Amino acid sequence: MKYQALTLFCLALATGIAANSVSNNETDCPQICSSIYKPVCATDGNIFKEFASSCNLKADNCRRQRSALQTYSETDAAWCSSELVENLHEKLGSFKLDVNECLKPCSMIYQPICVTNGKYRALMSNVCAFETFNCALQVAGVETAEKFRILQNEKC
Known part of the structure; x- marks a missing residue:
């Protein structure tokens, strides 16, 4: 009786291990x-x-x-890690966008880009507006690691 129970236990254990192991066959899906x-x-x-x-x-x-x-x-x-924000300036707050050394003529052509700093992501109207925004952040004393980068050249 003990041997039968032990044999059944070992068989169940071996079957469970075999069913949950990763196969070398590329057509099989990894189980664990x-x-x-x-x-x-x-x-x-x-x-x-x-x-x-x-x-x-x-x-x-x-x-x-x-x-x-x-x-x-x-x-x-x-x-996956950033929060989509409608109004980035409002979310970050406490810094001025109209800083003299950052102002430059930007076209009014809408060529949306999705930008992120790893924590937030948002839509900006074009690359020029993005560069002005990052410049204003830098003047406000934001660390370089917290500046924004382009995630993709279209809507988020």
């Missing part, structure tokens, strides 16, 4: 990934999603492919 948190941001063209690791992204994509769904592509981490 290491628990090391190394976040990856990805998009399917509509939705941005943060995965715990690139292994988790690969496993999700494998299941999505089998279900004939659009897969995720790795993208800039700022898409």
Whole structure:
């Protein structure tokens, strides 16, 4: 009786391990990934999603492919980690935009860009307005690491 129970336990354990291991066959999806948190941001063209690791992204994509769904592509981490803000100046507050050394003639042509500083992302009307905004931030004493950068040359 003890041997039967021990045999069944070992068989169940071996089956569980085999079912949860990563196959070398590229057509199989990873079943388990290491628990090391190394976040990856990805998009399917509509939705941005943060995965715990690139292994988790690969496993999700494998299941999505089998279900004939659009897969995720790795993208800039700022898409997942930053908050979309309607009025960036209002959100940051306490600095002047009309600083003499930053003012320059900008065209009124609307060529939207999505900008981020890693914490916030927002839409700006064009590159010139973006450069003026960053200059005003710098004059106000904002650290270089907190300045904004272009995330993409279109709407957020």
